[in-house]
Amino acid sequence: MRWAEIEIAVVGDEQEHYAALLTEIAGCQGWSGDSSAVRGYLPVDERLEGSLLALREAAGREVTIRFVQEEDWANAWKQYFKPQRIGEHIIIKPSWEEFAPEPGDLVVEMDPGMAFGTGLHATTRLCLRALESHVTGGETVADVGTGSGILGIAAVLLGAQKAICTDIDPLAVRIARENIERNQMEGRVEAVEATLPPPGEFEIVVANILPDVILGMAEELVAATKPGGLLIVSGIIESRTDDVKAGLSALGLTVLSVATEGEWVAILARRQGGL
Numbered sequence: 001m002r003w004a005e006i007e008i009a010v011v012g013d014e015q016e017h018y019a020a021l022l023t024e025i026a027g028c029q030g031w032s033g034d035s036s037a038v039r040g041y042l043p044v045d046e047r048l049e050g051s052l053l054a055l056r057e058a059a060g061r062e063v064t065i066r067f068v069q070e071e072d073w074a075n076a077w078k079q080y081f082k083p084q085r086i087g088e089h090i091i092i093k094p095s096w097e098e099f100a101p102e103p104g105d106l107v108v109e110m111d112p113g114m115a116f117g118t119g120l121h122a123t124t125r126l127c128l129r130a131l132e133s134h135v136t137g138g139e140t141v142a143d144v145g146t147g148s149g150i151l152g153i154a155a156v157l158l159g160a161q162k163a164i165c166t167d168i169d170p171l172a173v174r175i176a177r178e179n180i181e182r183n184q185m186e187g188r189v190e191a192v193e194a195t196l197p198p199p200g201e202f203e204i205v206v207a208n209i210l211p212d213v214i215l216g217m218a219e220e221l222v223a224a225t226k227p228g229g230l231l232i233v234s235g236i237i238e239s240r241t242d243d244v245k246a247g248l249s250a251l252g253l254t255v256l257s258v259a260t261e262g263e264w265v266a267i268l269a270r271r272q273g274g275l
């Protein structure tokens, strides 16, 4: 099959906006990018032209396309995905790479396929570090917008008793399930196709999505967090930090800290009440 690689040049903090256009307007399953451009892929079929027209109109700037064969792009990103240490003990290891762990290392084996969540993005790393600092053992964790399943799987490796992972994208849910199996986490990590986890209260809720999505579901995220429990949100570009903090504070959460990596932030907040 042939695919179109779609690229939009960005500067400054534009990445989030144009990435959202790639997924929401053009219908790309995901996106990748760096400080100068965002990229997504669409199959070359009868819908491509309409998707590109809509994207160009919404973007109001040049959108370039390049045609590639499936094998080219399906494997091209793999060269950038190497085992990496995140925080003190977490190792994210691509399933096709060798890695010799040191004592105390917690190895999450991943094949993210088309799903987001390799650990290559700063927001994933910010969430993983927050989980490493706050999972002390025995918690139930909700991973909302799980992508590859990376955060839920890591939470259980860090000592959480159970993690429920949700995603609205069926492809992500399938890939998360494969990664759960790959890490022998069946029964302790569950992936469901949904926006929110089933009703219940979680000691830790983590959501690495986009600021507007987080704000739109903030009330439900708070309801899913046990009184006294923690909410970790990321996917937030630095310029949106105050909006998200204000939204969480308005719902009675206490913002405990804001961690940053590059232009991205993760916000840690506590729901009032005792554990």
Ligand SMILES: C[S@@+](CC[C@H](N)C(=O)[O-])C[C@H]1O[C@@H](n2cnc3c(N)ncnc32)[C@H](O)[C@@H]1O
Residues within 6 Å of the ligand: 115, 116, 117, 118, 119, 123, 124, 127, 144, 145, 146, 147, 148, 149, 150, 151, 166, 167, 168, 169, 172, 194, 195, 196, 208, 209, 213, 235
């Ligand atoms: C930025 S990725 C994060 C993946 C992974 N959790 C990580 O930290 O690397 C966001 C994920 O949220 C999912 N998503 C977007 N909107 C959502 C919603 N309203 N409810 C649940 N998942 C959503 C997307 O399909 C995508 O897989």
